[in-house]
Amino acid sequence: MDYIKKIYYGDIPGENSGGGELKGFSDPSLESGDEAWPLWEVFIRSKQGLDHKHAGSLHAADAAMAIENARDVYTRRQEGVSIWVVESKDIHASNPDDSGSFYEPAEDKIYRYPGFYDLPDEVKQM
């Protein structure tokens, strides 16, 4: 299966997704200069019982800071009871160029929907 040919990092072009593996990490002698903080994707559960939903993205040096920043940026009006953050570079996505063939198998299977079946009216509530 090679539907996912390219590696996509969420919505942000991979080469721009910030530090990720912070530049200069392999060389401890390198002073931390003005390198960019990596990018994080933020997912928020708006209330108990609901899924976490993608809210947006932000930059932060590490996960703890990303969660605090997400609180300030995305939940100023009690929009959330739980926050997930994941570095954007760790998100792999399907390729929109392939979406025609990728989702094609589901297109001709109308029998997967309840409306496909004609039943007599006497069968109430089914």
Place this chain on the structure above:
Amino acid sequence: MPTQYPDILFQQKINKEIKIEPKDWMPEAYRKTNIRQISQHAHSEIVGMLPEGNWISRAPTLKRKAILIAKVQDEAGHGLYLYSAAETLGITRDEMIDDLHCGKAKYSSIFNYPSLTWADMGAIGWLVDGAAILNQVALCRTSYGPYARALVRICKEESFHQRQGFETLLVLSQGTVDQKAMCQDAINRWWWPSLMMFGPKDSESTNNDMGIKWKIKRKTNDELRQNFVDMAAEQVKVLGMSLPDPALQWNEANKKYDFGELNWDEFWKVVKGNGPCNKQRLAARVKAHEDGAWVREAAVAYQRKRKAAVRSSFGEAKEAV
């Protein structure tokens, strides 16, 4: 799929109101126009904190201070939503900040006017945020998905900005003679710059045509400006104040207000960097960025140290096995 005509497919999607998402094919000019518009919008939110930040320490009551802080914090948040939306188009945060700081990128000219009195906080909320809301509500249907989503979030939060501004003016308009005069003065000073927020006339705007065709913009500058005048001309009556335009008059035939000509010389002067506060505003942004450098560096150093610690403890664990 006839991929040799991606531009035709693209326009078909736009015409069918299908949103464009970051990884979809798009004309280079569409990408550039969106980067320009979204980053300008983000810069406007960020620079827009300055005129109001000016009054946080001098707000007349604790209630007003808390409101103003919340509003300014919202603006920072809106800037951040928009910067992330622009980043999906392939520009980095640092590039955008650099473009702002070196004067290459523009932001809304309105923020180059000074906030001289407390009543300005009211006038900014009512008129400046009011104008911004009209523009942003129209943009919630913009064709680029991440921009549209950011705008929906922004519009939800922005309504309080305008209402608190109008209420601030309402309180002043029912106050002492001096307070009433301060209210009218703020309206007088912010009225025309607010009309200028909608940009040049349609006949002189270079960005209108493609913007409309690609549904980046959903209404033209003149349409939005007219909507704004019609709205404000009615609301000012509630304040018992007036708008500083002798030509302002209800036109029964057109069912809208006629209004006077804007001072376009002033418009272009401020756009080109020679407004009352252009240099101050930019200098304040650059200073904030430079003063914050040590915080950014320290956070990176801390993160790097912790990663190194995790790696070395992994190494030790392996050796032990």
